[in-house]
Amino acid sequence: MRILVADDEPNIRELVRLYLSKEGYDLEFASNGPEALEKALQTQPDLVLLDLMMPKLDGFEVTKGIRERSDVPILMLTVRKEDTVKVAGLELGADDYLTKPFNPKELVARVKAILRRSDGIQRSGTTVQVGTLQLDRQRREASLEGRPLTLRTKEFDLLFALAQNEGIAMSREQLLSLVWGYTFSGETRTVDVHVNHLRQHLAGSAVKIETLRGVGYKLVAGPRDALGA
Known part of the structure; x- marks a missing residue:
């Protein structure tokens, strides 16, 4: 399974790499919005972890761009806790969200659940x-x-x-x-x-x-x- 991790914070990318690579996932990274959108559409990952506050193009715009051409699951990461922000992401097509700072073990559990569900649906x-x-x-x-x-x-x-x-x-x-x-x-x-x-x-x-x-x-x-x- 290949996962695209899109976040402009190097420490977050490293934390995600540390925990998800241990689970055997293939990871690729993006540090800004345009790069995230390009990789999501060109490399066709099985899951996108997408930071909301991305430079050049925010997570909302990236989600909108992805949804115009792909149904890849999107797990949005955000430091903002307001319901309006979370709802806006879901309405644009994000499948789930996780609030920063997050427990890495919860991130792993969410990723596994999303991918397991996606795989089960494809085979049913x-x-x-x-x-x-x-x-x-x-x-x-x-x-x-x-x-x-x-x-x-x-x-x-x-x-x-x-x-x-x-x-x-x-x-x-x-x-x-x-x-x-x-x-x-x-x-x-x-x-x-x-x-x-x-x-x-x-x-x-x-x-x-x-x-x-x-x-x-x-x-x-x-x-x-x-x-x-």
């Missing part, structure tokens, strides 16, 4: 249908009422997890484990952001993602004019 041939929603996990295809849906990687994975459990309440912690591949660590905002995106894709159809207060979410297929929760 499961299909599922909920009402007029059809999902093919092997082909990574989704359609609603016969129309194709254009979903980002984690949007597809989350919708598939909900569809596999149609009508069943799924906690945010369960969805983090199923979709992102790691156990609950106190932050479920990632799930909420992706659910909001999916609701936009499903708007106007009979397929809804309902919110169960204090519990989580469930996917249901009801009358077309039913109100989403």
Whole structure:
């Protein structure tokens, strides 16, 4: 597995190199935004670790550029703890984020979880249908009422997890484990952001993602004019 590490701080690059190389990953590095974008698109890594505060081109712009041409998983690294910053990264297409300073062991765990999940999805041939929603996990295809849906990687994975459990309440912690591949660590905002995106894709159809207060979410297929929760 090849990982692109994009960070302008030499000490962070060295810390990541020290821990991830021990796990057997092939690493390449970028120290500014344009270099990160170029390498992400040309070398096609299996995962991108992307610092938000990059010189010349920040992590938001790099993420946007990558997502225009690639679905490679992106783990964003940021010193900023505001929810608005984290949400902005997720909305642009980042799969996950880790706040600096981080525990290197948590970084390794996140990397393994993302790559394990990505590999498992590629090898799975499961299909599922909920009402007029059809999902093919092997082909990574989704359609609603016969129309194709254009979903980002984690949007597809989350919708598939909900569809596999149609009508069943799924906690945010369960969805983090199923979709992102790691156990609950106190932050479920990632799930909420992706659910909001999916609701936009499903708007106007009979397929809804309902919110169960204090519990989580469930996917249901009801009358077309039913109100989403």
